[in-house]
Amino acid sequence: MTARRRSPGLLLPLLLVAVTATACGGDGADRTTATGPGGGLDRVTLTLNWYPYGEHAPFYYGKQRKIFEKHGIDLTIRAGQGSQKTVQATGAGQSDFGWADTPALLSGADSGVRARSLGVFLQTTPSSVQFFASKNITSPADLKGRTIAGTAGDALARTFPVFLRKNNLSESDVTVQNTDPAGKIAAVISGRVDGLLGYASDQGPTMQHKAGKKVGHLRFSEHGLNFYSNGLIAGERYLSGHREVARRMAAAVSESFAEAGKAPGPAVAAMKGASEQLPPEEVLAEQFRTTLTLLHTPSTRGKAPGVNTEADWQRTIDVLAEAGLVGEPRPVAEYWDSATAPKG
Known part of the structure; x- marks a missing residue:
């Protein structure tokens, strides 16, 4: 979400994000850990759209409940500096995955950023x-x-x-x-x-x-106005070499959202200690409660979190083009990797 800010003094330098991400996710690095049932886990980094707040509870709950491990993922969550920077860092390979606003993803594509959505989770705009x-x-x-x-x-x-x-x-x-x-x-x-x-x-x-x-x-x-908001993204370079990891990551995020929705209190509690800038628990709870109202459109109601439709994507592209956020609209497939996205 590109509009979220707290204080300029709290911003982490993007260079720091890049250096740290490269240490964990760069080409040639050891991408597995020895922990987990049945063998190694794939180590991946996820950069959020901003400092942790209620919307992010499913990621922390998924880690706590070992949902990511179940899907073979050893997940490291990092704070972001706004969706635009998350899109740029993910497209450049400085983070394996990102959590970012769809308008920022589409606008980034206009600027040459090579990243695609693996599924929008906030399908009703907040x-x-x-x-x-x-x-x-x-x-x-x-x-x-x-x-x-x-x-x-x-x-x-x-x-x-x-x-x-x-x-x-x-x-x-x-x-x-x-x-x-x-x-x-x-x-x-x-x-x-x-x-x-x-x-x-x-x-x-x-x-x-x-x-x-x-x-x-x-x-x-x-x-009268709806369009896609936040979702899971990956750089095209990462996808070209780690498509199976990306598919499992998307499935793990979907399951984490589904399970957190059944247990909102424990999901919010799982965020304890996530950041020095973490909002009070009652604010986190309200933020997550509202997030749960944003997960579907009429065409995806009853489906797993993160399941998208081409028609909803096209409506989003049309709205953002009307708003001037997309200068040269492209086919849906150039923004959304449906083959890797959550199913069900």
């Missing part, structure tokens, strides 16, 4: 306008004349005009105040803006916890 309930915003029409904090150039800011058009509003009806991602919550709490562009599974629970006030949302998906 993109939303977020505000304190006391603002009495109950429909998109109530945004007219309001000032909203957004970050120029990110996927939220680029798709917001499409959301407005879908709801018979023009861009001039709403003032979008360009705000650093780390400052958006503070801008709402201080009253400088009426709301922010963010993700229902991220900023909302944090803002509610910090201010002690109920937060409301206008979700894009509930008002």
Whole structure:
């Protein structure tokens, strides 16, 4: 998710990510460990879209419950610095796998980044306008004349005009105040803006916890605009030499999401100690609860997490092209490796 930020001082230098990832995942390195039932496990790295928060609970739960080991994977999870950098690092082979926003993946492809999706898990976008309930915003029409904090150039800011058009509003009806991602919550709490562009599974629970006030949302998906969000990606170079590992990784992530959904409390508890920047447990719980509402579209309901359809992919490409995030739309197969993706 490209819009998530906390504090510039907390950013890990991308060079550090690259050096560490190369040490574990570079060509020629020993890619197996001797642990696990029945023989060695394939060592892989996964770079998240940001510092760990509630959405990531299934990865930690899957490690704790040895789901990844069951699929022959010895998983190392790393914090990221935003989806765009995760896409770039994964495409460059600095991380075996990435967890990143689909708009960043498609935009990266336009820039020559060679990475593909192994399955989008957040198939309903968490993109939303977020505000304190006391603002009495109950429909998109109530945004007219309001000032909203957004970050120029990110996927939220680029798709917001499409959301407005879908709801018979023009861009001039709403003032979008360009705000650093780390400052958006503070801008709402201080009253400088009426709301922010963010993700229902991220900023909302944090803002509610910090201010002690109920937060409301206008979700894009509930008002005529949906597109794929976060999912598992791999670089094309890695896929060319490790397709079977990638298939098992996708299956392990799918099973981890399914099992975490059955035990949300233990899944969130499995994140303890994951990061010094980890949100409070009640915020993590709310973030993960919201994440569980985003896993399917009508065409995948009842299927395993991470199972995608070509039609949903095409709708996403069309929306992102309309928003200007994709300059040269390509066939679905150039973005999504359906042969490696979760099944069922």
